[in-house]
Amino acid sequence: MNIAIVGLGLIGGSLLRALRAGGHQVVGFDADPGTRGLAGAAGFEVAADVARAVERAELVVLAVPLPALPGVFEQLAGHAGLITDVTSVKAPVRDLAVKHGVRRFVGGHPMAGKETSGFGATDTALFAGCAWVLTVESETDLPDWLTLATLCTELGARVVPASSAEHDRAVAEVSHVPHLFAAALALQLEDNPLAGALAAGSFRDGTRVAATRAELIVAMCGGNASEVDSALGRLIGDLEQMRHALGTDPGRDLTPAVARAGELRRAWPSSPGHPANMTATVDGLLDLGRAGGWVTRVAEDMATVETMRPESGRNGF
Amino acid sequence: MNIAIVGLGLIGGSLLRALRAGGHQVVGFDADPGTRGLAGAAGFEVAADVARAVERAELVVLAVPLPALPGVFEQLAGHAGLITDVTSVKAPVRDLAVKHGVRRFVGGHPMAGKETSGFGATDTALFAGCAWVLTVESETDLPDWLTLATLCTELGARVVPASSAEHDRAVAEVSHVPHLFAAALALQLEDNPLAGALAAGSFRDGTRVAATRAELIVAMCGGNASEVDSALGRLIGDLEQMRHALGTDPGRDLTPAVARAGELRRAWPSSPGHPANMTATVDGLLDLGRAGGWVTRVAEDMATVETMRPESGRNGF
Numbered sequence: 122m123n124i125a126i127v128g129l130g131l132i133g134g135s136l137l138r139a140l141r142a143g144g145h146q147v148v149g150f151d152a153d154p155g156t157r158g159l160a161g162a163a164g165f166e167v168a169a170d171v172a173r174a175v176e177r178a179e180l181v182v183l184a185v186p187l188p189a190l191p192g193v194f195e196q197l198a199g200h201a202g203l204i205t206d207v208t209s210v211k212a213p214v215r216d217l218a219v220k221h222g223v224r225r226f227v228g229g230h231p232m233a234g235k236e237t238s239g240f241g242a243t244d245t246a247l248f249a250g251c252a253w254v255l256t257v258e259s260e261t262d263l264p265d266w267l268t269l270a271t272l273c274t275e276l277g278a279r280v281v282p283a284s285s286a287e288h289d290r291a292v293a294e295v296s297h298v299p300h301l302f303a304a305a306l307a308l309q310l311e312d313n314p315l316a317g318a319l320a321a322g323s324f325r326d327g328t329r330v331a332a333t334r335a336e337l338i339v340a341m342c343g344g345n346a347s348e349v350d351s352a353l354g355r356l357i358g359d360l361e362q363m364r365h366a367l368g369t370d371p372g373r374d375l376t377p378a379v380a381r382a383g384e385l386r387r388a389w390p391s392s393p394g395h396p397a398n399m400t401a402t403v404d405g406l407l408d409l410g411r412a413g414g415w416v417t418r419v420a421e422d423m424a425t426v427e428t429m430r431p432e433s434g435r436n437g438f
Numbered sequence: 439m440n441i442a443i444v445g446l447g448l449i450g451g452s453l454l455r456a457l458r459a460g461g462h463q464v465v466g467f468d469a470d471p472g473t474r475g476l477a478g479a480a481g482f483e484v485a486a487d488v489a490r491a492v493e494r495a496e497l498v499v500l501a502v503p504l505p506a507l508p509g510v511f512e513q514l515a516g517h518a519g520l521i522t523d524v525t526s527v528k529a530p531v532r533d534l535a536v537k538h539g540v541r542r543f544v545g546g547h548p549m550a551g552k553e554t555s556g557f558g559a560t561d562t563a564l565f566a567g568c569a570w571v572l573t574v575e576s577e578t579d580l581p582d583w584l585t586l587a588t589l590c591t592e593l594g595a596r597v598v599p600a601s602s603a604e605h606d607r608a609v610a611e612v613s614h615v616p617h618l619f620a621a622a623l624a625l626q627l628e629d630n631p632l633a634g635a636l637a638a639g640s641f642r643d644g645t646r647v648a649a650t651r652a653e654l655i656v657a658m659c660g661g662n663a664s665e666v667d668s669a670l671g672r673l674i675g676d677l678e679q680m681r682h683a684l685g686t687d688p689g690r691d692l693t694p695a696v697a698r699a700g701e702l703r704r705a706w707p708s709s710p711g712h713p714a715n716m717t718a719t720v721d722g723l724l725d726l727g728r729a730g731g732w733v734t735r736v737a738e739d740m741a742t743v744e745t746m747r748p749e750s751g752r753n754g755f
Contacts, residue, residue, distance in 0.1 A: 232638050252636055281635055288636075294626045295637035299644040302619050304699035305676045309611045309669075310706060311698070314730025314748060317706055318598055319569055319605075320612035321549050323647040327616040330640040332704050335697035343688030352626075353681050357674055359622045364670050371660030380652035381628070382621035387649050389627060389634055413631025431631060 122146070122272070125178035127171055127193055129156050132207045132231060133184025134243035137165055139276050142245050150174035151240075152189070159240045171196045178202055180268070182229075187344045190214060194221040203265050205229045209292060210344040211256050211285035227266050228256035228285055230292075231278060238334075249277035252415065257282045257406045264423065267401060271419040279415040279429070282406035293348035298356060300338045301349070303331035391431035401426050439463065439589075442495035444488055444510055446473050449524045449548060450501025451560035454482055456593050459562050467491035468557075469506070476557045488513045495519055497585070499546075504661045507531060511538040520582050522546045526609060527661040528573050528602035544586050545573035545602055547609070548595060555651075566594035569732065574599045574723045581740065584718060588736040596732040596746070599723035610665035615673060617655045618666070620648035708748035718743050 122145050126133045129151040137160065141147045148166045150173075151157050161167045168174035171193060175181050183206040185193055190208065194217050197204065203225045206214050211228045218226040233251040253273045255266060270280045283291070307328040310317050342349045359378070366374035391413060399405055401424060409415070414430035439462050443450045446468040454477065458464045465483045467490075468474050478484045485491035488510060492498050500523040502510055507525065511534050514521065520542045523531050528545045535543040550568040570590045572583060587597045600608070624645040627634050659666045676695070683691035708730060716722055718741060726732070731747035 232636060234639075252638070254636065279635075281632070283632055287632060291630070291633040291636050294630070295623075295633045295641040299623055299640040301677065301680050301696075302623060302644055303640070303703075304696050305673050305680070306612075306616055306619060307699040307703040307706075308676060308695065309673075310702040313608070313611070314708070315598070315600055315604060315727055316608040316612045317708060317748075318596075318727070318730045318732060319549060319571065319608050320706065321569070322551075323616040323620070324612040326643045326646045327619055328699075328703050328706075329643045331696075331699045331702075333700065335693055335700050338696050339688050339692050342684060343692065346684045346688065350681050350684055353677055353684075356622050356626075357677055359625060360618065360670055360674055363618050363622070364667050367659060367663045367667055367670075371656050371663065375656050375660065376652055378625065379618075379621050379648075379655050382624040382645075382648045383650065383652050385627040385648075386620075386624040386645050389624075389637065389645075391631070391634060410635070411632055413635040415635060431634075 122179050123177050124148075124180045124182065125150070125168075125174040126182045126184055127151075127174060128184035128186075128189070129160050129240050129243075130184065131238045131240075131242050131247070132233065133182065134160065134240040135233075135245065135247040136182060136184065136207075136276075138243055138245040139248060140272070141165070143272075143275050145272075148174050148178070152185075156240050163240075175200060175202070180205070180272075182207065187213070187340060190217055194218065194223065198222060201225070203227070203268065205255075205269055207231055208344070209296070209341050211254070211288045213344060215256065215258070215285045225262065225265055227261065227269050228254075228288075229269065229273075230254040230288065231273070232296075233278075246277075248273070251278050252281050253278035254281045254283050254288050256285050256288060257403055257410070258284055259403065261403055263401055263403070266406075267419050267423050267426070270416050270426065271423075274416065274418050279417065281410050281415045283410040284407060287407075287410070289345050289348045290352070293345050293352040297342045297345055297349045298352045300330050300333060301342060301353065302356075303328045304338070307331040393429040394432045396427050396429055398425050398427055400424055439496050440494050441465075441497045441499065442467070442485075442491045443499045443501055444468075444491060445501035445503075445506070446477050446557050446560075447501065448555045448557075448559050448564070449550065450499065451477065451557040452550075452562065452564040453499060453501065453524075455560055455562040456565060457589070458482070460589075460592050462589075465491050465495070469502075473557050480557075492517060492519070497522070497589075499524065504530070504657060507534055511535065511540065515539060518542070520544070520585065522572075522586055524548055525661070526613070526658050528571070528605045530661060532573065532575070532602045542579065542582055544578065544583050545571075545605075546586065546590075547571040547605065548590070549613075550595075563594075565590070568595050569598050570595035571598045571600050571605050573602050573605060574720055574727070575601055576720065578720055580718055580720070583723075584736050584740050584743070587733050587743065588740075591733065591735050596734065598732045599727040601724060604724075604727070606662050606665045607669070610662050610669040614659045614662055614666045615669045617647050617650060618659060618670065619673075620645045621655070624648040710746040711749045713744050713746055715742050715744055717741055 418427040
């Protein structure tokens with residue numbers, strides 16, 4: 122397949138490597154001449170601008186940060202091929218695609234990353250075993266979705282189908298808000314060296330991602346502000362309930378929530394059950410994602426998918 | 439030294455092992471006959487009740503859970519020797535000691551632990567490198583404090599001096615509240631398998647201690663309810679500020695807090711500077727603890743201590 126990748130940072134550059142290793146024709150572009158130089162020196166075909174990168178592409182992967190997406194979409198106005206992206210928020214990107222008249226768009230979000238960034242940190246195996254959301258909406262063209270799912274599963278990813286809205290809510294809960302919790306806990310060290318001297322494992326783990334680059338955390342949370350606000354509001358409500366329980370009878374009032382949290386955490390990640398085949402439909406895929414399941418393979422008929430679901434049904438526990 | 443240890447769980451039992459390995463005469467007691475049997479079978483002297491355990495003791499270590507402490511203090515009424523404890527909250531234990539007319543009391547809290555518990559999990563090396571708070575109050579008898587500091591440093595611990603109130607505030611911030619944050623994050627998995635399927639590193643780390651046994655978390659937080667309530671209140675205020683920043687201009691309003699959190703986290707744990715000697719005084723020890731410093735050794739004159747402080751002064755950063 123002819124694939125153009127716009128943006129050659131950690132994700133885009135790793136995709137360039139992984140897709141070429143998978144036998145595809147890839148061409149890359151990055152706004153930064155230094156990055157283009159690195160990719161060229163690594164033996165990749167690199168275009169001088171977006172238009173030239175995408176002219177032969179059956180698939181365009183947008184791997185630029187969210188703030189750069191509007192400019193790239195503008196340059197792609199009228200593009201007839203399939204387009205996907207890899208940013209950590211999906212509803213705003215879907216809106217951009219609609220705004221710029223892109224018809225063949227399927228949003229994507231590979232949940233892969235590491236502490237380092239840039240083309241120098243790229244890794245052919247980055248996507249092996251990671252969850253890769255491909256968005257499913259009422260208007261989704263299933264053949265396009267299955268084409269992308271084929272590529273992602275060939276890279277070793279678990280393809281999780283979800284609507285943009287469901288995706289944005291879930292990542293606010295399990296990824297964006299945890300970064301803000303970690304930051305709040307770490308801020309307690311300000312002018313508080315005694316606390317720093319007494320901090321041990323629970324602090325170390327609970328604050329680890331606070332060390333992520335601030336601009337990444339802010340871009341991630343700011344790009345998903347409405348869902349992060351809702352999730353934070355729910356969590357603050359839970360914390361207020363815990364405060365109340367502490368002030369009454371902790372043994373009676375705090376234990377149920379803490380015990381349930383322990384059960385849920387010990388049951389995570391849930392064990393996958395057995396593979397099963399299903400015919401891909403919009404509703405069937407959305408149900409699969411809501412059940413905590415994913416696609417492991419697309420059959421050659423480009424209509425059937427092999428799926429996995431957590432072992433004990435809908436709750437995954 | 440003749441030392442009695444009341445309570446032979448993970449901490450008490452490990453102390454029994456470590457102190458005997460250090461050449462002390464130790465005798466243990468546990469309310470549970472099975473635990474007494476295990477300790478006896480491991481070759482330790484085990485008393486049949488508290489009174490017999492402490493009759494020859496120059497030092498009594500209370501290593502029972504907080505709810506069991508009042509009963510043990512009652513049995514120690516009138517005991518003339520030095521008493522310490524190992525529970526995770528210090529002001530309520532100090533109040534109990536005063537209530538039961540114990541005069542020679544120095545509170546302690548070794549910040550050591552592991553996922554397992556009970557005598558079967560005990561470990562001679564449990565205290566090597568751990569922070570061990572020994573409380574310093576205006577009424578503290580320095581020779582008693584230095585006797586305990588000698589023992590703890592001989593076991594490899596860093597002895598952190600702090601008042602009971604300062605200790606309870608600091609552990610609420612860096613240990614107790616992180617457990618509640620982890621529980622709140624983990625509770626988001628309820629009826630939410632899609633979120634569980636998308637959760638990755640930030641969720642894994644931020645919820646790790648939610649898997650701790652619920653009764654331990656509840657006892658820890660409930661025993662320090664007032665400080666945990668205050669710390670939770672401050673953190674909820676910080677989270678509300680972050681929500682506000684998300685709703686205005688995240689780049690401008692959220693970045694400063696997130697960037698500062700990252701600086702504080704990357705600078706933790708702080709590097710110790712060079713060892714220095716000081717004459718132990720109540721005020722000098724409290725200043726050392728407030729600066730994030732600790733005692734590494736007590737000199738033979740039983741008046742001078744070797745100390746370490748974080749490298750760049752009061753803030754530890």
